[in-house]
Structures are given as structure tokens and as C-alpha cells.
Amino acid sequence: MNKQRGELLLTYQKRLSLLVGLDSVIVLFSIYIGYFILHPYMNIYSASTLFISSVSLLASHHLFAAIYKLYQKAWEYASVRELMAIARAVTFSIAATAIIQLVAFQDIYMRVLLITWMLHILLIGGSRFSWRLYRDHFIAGNNDKKRTLIVGAGSGGSMVVRQLLTYADADFFPVAFVDDEPRKQRLQIHGVTVAGTIADIPDIVEKEHIDNIIIAIPSLEKKGIQHIYEQCAKTDAKTQIMPLIEDVMTGRVSVSQFREVQVEDLLGRKPVDLDLESISEYVTGRTVLVTGAGGSIGSEICRQIGMFQPDKIVLVGHGENSIYQIDMELRNRYKGMIDIIPIIGDIQDRERMFSLMAEHRPEVVYHAAAHKHVPLMEYNPKEAVKNNVFGTKNVGEAAAVAGVKKFVLISSDKAVNPTNVMGATKRVAEMVIQQLDKESNTSFVAVRFGNVLGSRGSVIPLFKKQIQAGGPVTVTHPDMTRYFMTIPEASRLVIQAGALARGGEIFVLDMGEPVKIVDLAKNLITLSGYTIEEIGIQFSGIRPGEKMYEELLNENEVHSKQVFPKIHIGKAGQVEGDVLWEFINSLPAKNAKLLKEQLVEIANTKSGLQRVMREVVRS
The missing domain is CATH 3.40.50.720 (NAD(P)-binding Rossmann-like Domain)
Incomplete structure (x- = not known):
């Protein structure tokens, strides 16, 4: 370390000596040139006059050069500011010399000093800016760039x-x-x-x-x-x-x-800004529990919540590896400032959920754990019901018993007029938390948004893999559209909803105009450095349970007034609690085929139990 300091000091001293020596030559050269230009016409200088003026100018120049730090500046980055520093130092050194001449000789040799001033500016400025010119035009202009x-x-x-x-x-x-x-x-x-x-x-x-x-x-x-x-x-x-x-x-x-x-740059709308003060009021210093904390949305909620300095974050997830990753990331980022508790647990385990809530007593719960893959849930309707409906019911009821203040459910645009199992189970989950809001002191709310760019199961990772494999990129239909948002945006909406929550609301983000999936695919291909012709786009047809167009609110749910910039409150209807609980309790008894049929037909059933389901889900 001492050797390194010595080398740095030596380098600085060499540089300082070079600049002081160069300026000394320029100062003496300038005043002598001024003298020789005017001497034939005005015999004004004796040897002693020239000597005293030279010494005075030399001393005053170095004094003002030190004051204006001319020897400490990095001249390879010189600009107008550095030129002004040179002008000030030269002007004050000339003025000081003029004062000394007046005192010593009762006269000021103005013409000589004026020529000297101009030569100083030209030569000192030129010597400094020459290095900048060299870097800009010889080094920076390298043909390899x-x-x-x-x-x-x-x-x-x-x-x-x-x-x-x-x-x-x-x-x-x-x-x-x-x-x-x-x-x-x-x-x-x-x-x-x-x-x-x-x-x-x-x-x-x-x-x-x-x-x-x-x-x-x-x-x-x-x-x-x-x-x-x-x-x-x-x-x-x-x-x-x-x-x-x-x-x-x-x-x-x-x-x-x-x-x-990035594809996110091409969404064509501004992201939602947070009301930091209102979020701090209900998060800072509190205990926060996040289910699905290892998932795309859950992990981003944890990252953004961490910035508001909660006392404790409880990470609940079923996947061991994903919980480990977000746990390590948060520990490294906040280094002891926040108590991070990783929990491996399944929301379908009712007893485990009640135990966790009783042990950690969270004040805020973000429920992000869910099955969300539409075609996959068409083949596994019982699993969708167990996770999205009963899992939500377990976590919600445990939160109510534990006295949680705010509970935020992550919902989906697919809960509107559902044509698939996943969307239907999400709509039932919304009604579960709305009913729990009526029956408890906890404020239960839902947040509904569209597709999330880059999340697990979204089209972006799939398209990227297809592009890396040389194509083609598969798109279901040339006219299919979806609403899109980024993972940070989705997480901000969830966090902001907690601050706005009064109980029972369904918050919806104004997501702008829907985006054609085929346009998204084209953008991703070109962003990856390929042409559309090189990769190709293949239309595979609409998959089971998919809609051509998604909705965020149906015509009966629209509430035009925004409660926060870009955030609306939906007017989703509710049902009687006994009807809801009776319907939910009947779900496990159904076989998979019947369950799927009834859930998928929720939007247009006609009689009997199907009519009850329609009243429950579409009311």
C-alpha cells in the first residue's frame, strides 16, 4: 500500500513539475516577446524594469494558477469552464504585475502587458487543449470503433x-x-x-x-x-x-x-408511480407475509416492499429452490436491516397456514400463490380449485383469525366473463375475499391485472426460447390481443392497492390499449437481432380455454372514476355468504370432468346447480 502511494505521489509530482515548468517558459516568453515587439518603437524598458516585471508576472501567475487549480485539472476533459479558469488566472496575474509596476516605476506599461496577456491566453490555453484535441481526434476517432x-x-x-x-x-x-x-x-x-x-x-x-x-x-x-x-x-x-x-x-x-x-420499452404507456407516503404508513416497521414469494410477482413484491423498511418479511412458498433464491437475494440486499423469514409451506395445508399466521402475526398479507397457466388448468381442474379457491380460503381465514389488518389478493383479467377453469377459480377467489371482508375486521381487497411480461408461463420466455432455437415463433391467432404490464408495474399496483384498501374492493390498472400477440412476437424477433423472415411466425390456433380478447372489467363492473392515477375500483357484484360457502363446499365432491364442465360453463349456464354457479360467479 505504501509503495502504491509513493508511486502515485511521484506521478503527481512529475505532472505538477511539467505544468509549472511549461507555464514558466510561456510566462517569460510572452513578456519578452511583448518587450521585443514594442522596444524598437518605444524605448521604455531597462534591464531592471524587464527583470522585475518578469519576476512579478511569474510569481503572480503561479499564485493565481494555484488558486484556480490549473495544475489539478484533467485537461484531457477540458471544456469552456477550464478555459474560463485560465482566463481568470492570467488576467489577475497581469493585473498584479501592473500594480507592482505602478508601485516600483510609477508607471504601467499597458501595451506590453496587453500583448503578454494575449500570448498567455493563447499559449497556456493551447497547451492545455492540445491534449483534449489529441484524444478526441486521434484516440477517440479509432477506426476499430x-x-x-x-x-x-x-x-x-x-x-x-x-x-x-x-x-x-x-x-x-x-x-x-x-x-x-x-x-x-x-x-x-x-x-x-x-x-x-x-x-x-x-x-x-x-x-x-x-x-x-x-x-x-x-x-x-x-x-x-x-x-x-x-x-x-x-x-x-x-x-x-x-x-x-x-x-x-x-x-x-x-x-x-x-x-x-426491451419489449417493456415498447408497451406504449407510462408506468404507475407510487404514493410513497401512504405505502410507508402501512408497511414501514410492520410484519409483512407474502405467499408465492418465490414466484415472479411474489418475489418482486418482496423486493419493492423491502425498500419501505418493514420490520419483518415472511416468505411463504411451496418451491424450495425459489424461496431459497429470494431469501438469499433479500438478505444480501438488506444485510440485517430487515428480518427475513423463509417458510416452505403449501397454501392447501390449512393447519399450516393458521399456524404461520398465529406465529408471525403479520399486519399485511400479499397472497400471490396460485395456479395461473390457462391450458394446463384445463387438464387439471381439481388442482386449480384446490389451489386457487381453497388455498385462498385457507390463507384468508387464517389472516382474519390472526387479526391481519390488510389482505391483498393477486387476481387476473381472466376472472372477467371466465371461459376457462383458471379464470373461473380466480373469480371465485375474489368472491371469497369479498365475503371474508364482510365477516371479519381485516380489510380484504383484490388486484386484477393482465398478462405480466417475463413472468413464469408468460409468452415472452417461450418466444425467446423459440427464437434461440432458430424459430418459428408460435402465435395462436393473428388477431389475438392481450393487456400487458411489467413485473415491477404489477407489483407496484399490488402494493399501492394495500394503501388504498378500505375493504372489499377489486382494484384494476388502466392498462392502456391491448397489444396484438403477433406484434409482440415481431418486436421480440427484431430485438433479438433477427428478421421476421429468418425466424418465421407460425399460427397454431386458439388453445382450450383461451379467449381472443381479454377484459379487465365487464360492462356491469366499470367504474369510470380513478381512485389513483391509472387505478380504478371495480364494481364487481357479490352474493350471499351461505350460497357462496355452499357452492365452494360442493366442489370437492365433483369428479374432474364434471368440475371442468361446470366451471367452464359458468358464464352461460341455464338451469339447476349451473344457474346457482352462474349467480355466484357472474353476479
């Missing part, structure tokens, strides 16, 4: 270009900007020209032999990103996006750490 087009000539794009030109080890060389603002066209920013608009991207890429495109508009909404990406996808250039400005400012990432454009 990828020729890069920057989308956005604002502050973000300017920051990216400056970073790329500054760092010799950057992999990209900026060739041109594109920007839709008319007044920026043909202007140069850091020597890089604004060559056209976003619509011109394909032509500019071809003309300038662009290898990479970087989207550098941090404030851009997702619809804007989608519009830009449509143009980028027409080229063979790789498209990337700059990191968030807040991540750069906090030091999490560098400006030059570009990320790939």
Missing part, C-alpha cells in the same frame, strides 16, 4: 457524445445525430452534425455505414420509443438506449453503459 448514430440532440444526446469522445476505451464513435426539432437541423454538437429527423434514420444508417443506434432521450415516453424503434427496426444496425439520468447522477451506471431496448 462502431460507427454510431445518436437519436436525440438534447442534453441526453450531448452527454452521450461527450462521454464517447472523452473516453478512449469507449466502443462507439458518434457519427451523427437525428432530432425532430427543426432549429437543430444541420447544427453541430461537440463536432457531430444533426443529420436529419427520426424519419431519416434508415437513410442515414445506410449512407453513413452506421453499426449502432443509441436512443438518448431520457424524458421520452414509451410511445415515442416505440415510434423511434419502428424506424430503427428497418435497418441492420443494433439499437440500444441510454440509462436513466437519475441512475447516471447517483453513480449506479455510467452514461456509456447502454442497455438493449
Whole structure:
């Protein structure tokens, strides 16, 4: 360590000595040149006058150079700010010399000092900026670097270009900007020209032999990103996006750490922001229990809840490996700040659920454990009922007995007008928690949202595997649409719902416009660096239990007023408790075939027990 410090000190001393020596030569050279230029016309300097002026100027220059830290600046990154520091140091050193001349000789040799000032600015500034020029044009302009087009000539794009030109080890060389603002066209920013608009991207890429495109508009909404990406996808250039400005400012990432454009960037809507204060009120310092904590949604809820500093998080899950992973992740992230309790348990085990609630006494429960795969549950209706209905009933009743304050159920858009087993069991689960809200002091609510990008069982992982295998990507139908959201978005909605909960509500996210599955597949293919023709898309037909279009609320459930930006409360009807419990208690006695038939026909049954089921599920 001492040896390393000694080497660093030696390097600094060498650099300081070089700059002090160089400035000394420039100072003396400048004043003597000024003297020799004017001496033939104005015989004003004697040897003693020249000597005293030179010593005064030399001393004052080094004094003000130290004050303005000219010897501590990294001149390879020099800009206007560094030039202003040079100007101040030179100006004050000339002024100090003028004062000394006035005191010593009762005169100021203004013309000589003016020439000296100009030579100082020129030579000292030139010596410093020459290194910047060398790096920008000889090192940064290396032919091995990828020729890069920057989308956005604002502050973000300017920051990216400056970073790329500054760092010799950057992999990209900026060739041109594109920007839709008319007044920026043909202007140069850091020597890089604004060559056209976003619509011109394909032509500019071809003309300038662009290898990479970087989207550098941090404030851009997702619809804007989608519009830009449509143009980028027409080229063979790789498209990337700059990191968030807040991540750069906090030091999490560098400006030059570009990320790939993700499918999430192309959803075309803003994510939901949280009301942090209301969430803190019911989470901070509390005990929180999450079922399905090892799953996609459950694990993300745990991550985001951790930021609000609960006293304890109880992780409940059936899968040993998934619970181990989220347990280790949270322990590493929060390092003793939060008590993390990993629990292996099945929500179908009623006794185990009551025991857990009694032992840990959570104040908030997020119920994310469920079977959610639509075609798979068509073949396993009893398992769907056992997990989604009776599992929810077990956890809910245990929470009510333990005095839990808030209970949030993760539901699905497939609970609306259900045509499949999974959706029907989710709708029954919603009614279970609504009924428990009536019968207990716990506030029970449900959160209903669409498909979650990247979650287990979603189309994205499937499409990625098919693309990696060389295709084709299988899509059920060219007109099939779905609502989509990201895993963090879904988790935020769940957490925010807990803050909004008064009891019995079904919260629904305004998910914008539905997305065609085939368009999602096309975007994922191009994002993976392939063309549609290379991978191919094959239509496989609608699978058992699937709808062509999903709904978040049926026509009787729509509540136009938002209770929070992008969040609605549904007006889903309820039934009498005895009818509900009688229906649920009858489910285990049904054989699998009958159970499936009755659940699937919930939406349009006509008589007898089927009519009771319709009243229960569709009311």
C-alpha cells in the first residue's frame, strides 16, 4: 500500500513539475516577446524594469494558477469552464504585475502587458487543449470503433457524445445525430452534425455505414420509443438506449453503459408511480407475509416492499429452490436491516397456514400463490380449485383469525366473463375475499391485472426460447390481443392497492390499449437481432380455454372514476355468504370432468346447480 502511494505521489509530482515548468517558459516568453515587439518603437524598458516585471508576472501567475487549480485539472476533459479558469488566472496575474509596476516605476506599461496577456491566453490555453484535441481526434476517432448514430440532440444526446469522445476505451464513435426539432437541423454538437429527423434514420444508417443506434432521450415516453424503434427496426444496425439520468447522477451506471431496448420499452404507456407516503404508513416497521414469494410477482413484491423498511418479511412458498433464491437475494440486499423469514409451506395445508399466521402475526398479507397457466388448468381442474379457491380460503381465514389488518389478493383479467377453469377459480377467489371482508375486521381487497411480461408461463420466455432455437415463433391467432404490464408495474399496483384498501374492493390498472400477440412476437424477433423472415411466425390456433380478447372489467363492473392515477375500483357484484360457502363446499365432491364442465360453463349456464354457479360467479 505504501509503495502504491509513493508511486502515485511521484506521478503527481512529475505532472505538477511539467505544468509549472511549461507555464514558466510561456510566462517569460510572452513578456519578452511583448518587450521585443514594442522596444524598437518605444524605448521604455531597462534591464531592471524587464527583470522585475518578469519576476512579478511569474510569481503572480503561479499564485493565481494555484488558486484556480490549473495544475489539478484533467485537461484531457477540458471544456469552456477550464478555459474560463485560465482566463481568470492570467488576467489577475497581469493585473498584479501592473500594480507592482505602478508601485516600483510609477508607471504601467499597458501595451506590453496587453500583448503578454494575449500570448498567455493563447499559449497556456493551447497547451492545455492540445491534449483534449489529441484524444478526441486521434484516440477517440479509432477506426476499430462502431460507427454510431445518436437519436436525440438534447442534453441526453450531448452527454452521450461527450462521454464517447472523452473516453478512449469507449466502443462507439458518434457519427451523427437525428432530432425532430427543426432549429437543430444541420447544427453541430461537440463536432457531430444533426443529420436529419427520426424519419431519416434508415437513410442515414445506410449512407453513413452506421453499426449502432443509441436512443438518448431520457424524458421520452414509451410511445415515442416505440415510434423511434419502428424506424430503427428497418435497418441492420443494433439499437440500444441510454440509462436513466437519475441512475447516471447517483453513480449506479455510467452514461456509456447502454442497455438493449426491451419489449417493456415498447408497451406504449407510462408506468404507475407510487404514493410513497401512504405505502410507508402501512408497511414501514410492520410484519409483512407474502405467499408465492418465490414466484415472479411474489418475489418482486418482496423486493419493492423491502425498500419501505418493514420490520419483518415472511416468505411463504411451496418451491424450495425459489424461496431459497429470494431469501438469499433479500438478505444480501438488506444485510440485517430487515428480518427475513423463509417458510416452505403449501397454501392447501390449512393447519399450516393458521399456524404461520398465529406465529408471525403479520399486519399485511400479499397472497400471490396460485395456479395461473390457462391450458394446463384445463387438464387439471381439481388442482386449480384446490389451489386457487381453497388455498385462498385457507390463507384468508387464517389472516382474519390472526387479526391481519390488510389482505391483498393477486387476481387476473381472466376472472372477467371466465371461459376457462383458471379464470373461473380466480373469480371465485375474489368472491371469497369479498365475503371474508364482510365477516371479519381485516380489510380484504383484490388486484386484477393482465398478462405480466417475463413472468413464469408468460409468452415472452417461450418466444425467446423459440427464437434461440432458430424459430418459428408460435402465435395462436393473428388477431389475438392481450393487456400487458411489467413485473415491477404489477407489483407496484399490488402494493399501492394495500394503501388504498378500505375493504372489499377489486382494484384494476388502466392498462392502456391491448397489444396484438403477433406484434409482440415481431418486436421480440427484431430485438433479438433477427428478421421476421429468418425466424418465421407460425399460427397454431386458439388453445382450450383461451379467449381472443381479454377484459379487465365487464360492462356491469366499470367504474369510470380513478381512485389513483391509472387505478380504478371495480364494481364487481357479490352474493350471499351461505350460497357462496355452499357452492365452494360442493366442489370437492365433483369428479374432474364434471368440475371442468361446470366451471367452464359458468358464464352461460341455464338451469339447476349451473344457474346457482352462474349467480355466484357472474353476479
